[in-house]
Amino acid sequence: MTVLSERIEAGSLRANYDGQVVRLLGWVQRRRDHGGVIFVDLRDRSGLVQVVFNPEIPNFTTAERLRSEFVVSILGRVRLRPEGATNPNLPTGEIEVVAEELEILNAAKTPAFYIQDDVDVDETVRLKYRYLDLRRPEMQKVFKTRSKVSQIMRNFFDSRGFYEIETPMLTKSTPEGARDYLVPSRVHPGEFYALPQSPQIFKQLLMVSGMEKYFQIVRCFRDEDLRADRQPEFTQLDVEMSFVEVEDILPMMEELIAGIFTEFTGKDIPRPFVRLTYKEAMERFGSDKPDMRFGMEFVDVAEVVANSNFKVFTDTLAKGGRVKGICAKGCAGMPRRELDGLVEYVHQFGAKGLAYIVLGEEGVKSPIAKFFTEEQLQELISLMRGETGDILFFIADKESVVAEALGHFRLELGKRLDLIPEGALNFLWVTEFPLLEWDEEQKRFVAIHHPFTAPMDEDLDVLKTEPGKARAKAYDVVLNGIELGGGSIRIHKRDVQEQMFELLGFTPENARAQFGFLMDAFEYGTPPHGGIALGLDRLIMLLTGKDTIRDVIAFPKTQSAADLMSHAPSPVADKQLKELHIKTNIPDLKTK
Template sequence: MFKRTKYCGQVSEEDLGKELVLCGWVHRVRNHGGVVFIDLRDREGIVQVVAEEKTYPQAYKVADSLKSEYVIAVKGTVRNRPPGTENPKLKTGNYEVLAQEIQILNISDPLPFPVDEETHISEELKLRYRYLDLRRESMKENLLFRHRAYQVVRNVFLKHGFVEIETPFLTKSTPEGARDFLVPSRLHPGKFYALPQSPQLFKQILMVAGFDRYFQIVRCLRDEDLRADRQPEFTQIDFEMSFVEEEDVMSFSEELIYTLFSELLGIELKRPFERLSYTSAMERYGTDKPDRRFGLELIDLTDIFKNTEFKVFADTIKAGGVVKAINFKESNLSRKEIDELTQFVQSLGAKGLAWIRVEEGKLNSPIVKFFSKQEIEELLKRTNAQAGDTIFFSADQRETVYKILGNLRLHIAKKYKLIDEGKFDVLWIVDFPLMEWDEEEGRFVALHHPFTSPKEEDIPLLKQALETSNIEEKKKLISKVKARAYDMVINGYEVGGGSIRIHKREVQDLVFKLLGISQIEAEEKFGFLLKALRYGAPPHGGLAFGLDRLIAIMRSLDSIRDVIAFPKTQKGVCLLTGAPDYVSPKQLKEVHIKEME
């Protein structure tokens, strides 16, 4: 067995005339009668190996028996390719290796799908044979890109004096948000560990301990109902800083993202990143994760139609709702296309979709007859409508309108290819509400998490809210309280979120009370953190980036599964290993769990 002296993809001009030993997989093999050409592939790329019958007959004989994905070792001499046969698509395309000896290290069965070309392969097949899928050039590059991102991230943190510290994987269940994955304890019958949803509590405790700049590239786990592009286990770039305010955390975060884009993509993002308030984002885009690479902003028309004769709009406004619209400019939509968009919003729970098609000299719509001349004039002026435009309306309670039009603008942009795919739109969303009222649970819930600090000037409002027993007055007061939180959004995806944390015990107690968390419950769930806050906790804050999503965006990929080595399906199943799976009765008995009937 030969010992490799160089990677295939690293063969270069400096190797001309040298004898090398290469190891890898047979990417392609071609016999041209007396000469066999082998494309030999490894992690770093492909190089052409030539076996000549006249020169080295034994090597030629072995080469002639090769098939795709055989694992081989080759000893040979590097030479220039003959003029006119160079391959500019390969970084080794000017060179080839004349094989003196070839050894077959292992053979391969016929593959379930080709790895030497980028053909469509079903998700199930790719995940079942993930080790083959990862041999494909695109997948290999995704993981190598991710590897390089890790190095850039660590270098930036080390440059700024951060310390990398690991936090526990077996910890206490503190159910706030998604469900925990639970691990039964063998040594403590009836008790369970929880796998961490994030290192949030531990990194705050590290600040109390005096490690004023912590970071970790960490796996997190959430047992939540999976959506199309979520994973039960995912990776965060997690960090925390002491003696800081929002500007410090956001400025460092910008440098980290700027450096990643600069070093890995050669893209210089414009700094400082633009900031948009939560309220403005919702009003203009219907979401706190806006994609601004296209127009279709939401336009408020409530004041125009407050006295309208159109009953749908009038009744909505009287009930405290709003009327908003988006103008799909120069769309020239057919009635069939409008009907398809109506079906889309109905799938979101809308009763229908009011519309006006602007044509030369007239407006085409069944609702125009209900509008006064003044209402039409003001509508056209505010929406900047011209012939060829189509205006879509939503009239409902504000949150419902956000949902309908926010999703509709994104659906239209994707369907009609309005998005500039080569652009990276990066912004901060700031000034979030601290809490919101949850109708189903009948209580206030934290918009981020219960350890997010309110703005200093808003703390008196929290105290007033706690003192009043009138729920409507309480809602009114709390709606004015802003969080010291910040989310980074790229191309319509939240890639990172964080906040300045509560570091004073009395403020944390106040927030817990308003969230309906009793003192007993708070001690039971978060007692170790609350105790730590009594021993000189410094002001601190941090942020966590979703590494999988960030890498997928940088690679212009739709799915985070393409940047994770061994992902789960949408149902949380690992098709490669068969997890989750049943365990033996003996194993269940050891952790004090009864078998299912």
């Protein structure tokens, strides 16, 4: 007997293998006993194939012992399934393998849940038994996609002359920004490394080093509160280039991103991507990562309502606030109960209320209509492009609250009204972010992106006189209302960097202690440079249609930063702490 090869992947078998003898290695998905003949669905990462065990084979009794998730080796002959027995829902459904030899490589306990797609099991159970969860076909497909995307990225940058360079995992703590994960040093008692929040400083130093074009698919760490799209450790594509400006970076990244999504979705991604300045994005959508798959943009109605008798609007404007609205098409029939629920909805985002005008068949209906003249009402309806059957919604408050509350309200209406086209991919750039923002709690400016972002050339003088109005050479790429990544042109001159540290409240001594090595490097001929980082986890999440990045990370943490499978974090032995010269001081929670 001639065996075709050492091993054939189960999911690759087709009718053209008819009559060939193959070796299969994999897991038992399901076993069925049909009157003495045993059928087994054999699974490996390529898919499923049906294997038939007839009583005549020498080790038929071994086949009777098979159960789900047993690991087996099977030698068998491929044959076409009998007429009427094909399975059109299975890629291998035209054939089956008639077993001639069987070896059980390992038995298995009954798994905590079925190894199949769309399994109805709590996520905590899936994370506890993650090695089982990863066997499911949909998870295998996710990680095949993730691997291929990483390869596409490497090939893309290699073909453009970039060097892939690793930067340190043990580095210096820089408290500006998110909290660091600290690593105690045994050989330097009382001193600590930090795990990198990003390779930012080192990739800039690589530009000082003359590397010119760098990239890295790198692990990063942030000790912060978690959400569906956040993890304490995550992966990003990191890119930096010398002698570039914004227009050198954005088109290149568009080519990469569009190429990846076209490769896996088959859709043509229009380029160039839409660009909005930060100011325009906030004015139109109340968000620096707007979802533009549907309209319903903000309308500033201050000019119309300023002379009305509605004090909520006029008093807000008098205090320097904003009054904006959106037009919800075809919603005039919305029941009062739902309207009241929407009023409650905006409260959670700081809005004191939600005003509305219903444009019904019988005319205007609104609790606030009496405060406007007929002429003012018609002007308001015209400005908002309202028509019979629509509802006009308004929020009046300080600018930040209007943006936050009306922005979330717009997204909520978009979902409720089913305005988001299924499968749509809307890419855009948001540019010209503010360089700094005032932190009321700390009573100082903080960097919107990071302290190394360069101001717009025309705002260098503004930086000296009105720092809060300075714009940054910064840019974020957004997909369907989710930030994929961001970057900037960097500061490359020491005097400008020192000015930035001063604006951020650093004393010269503090700046020197934390970033002295970077500023020293700037004195040795630093080229203009800039770059970007893309969140690989978020990109894969969107590419594969998952709701959380936990489903695209092999071994993720929970929202409390715990690993339910390995039980990390966990206590360590006193001996280890002693070697590190560390004592713990944990409050007795039982007494509280």
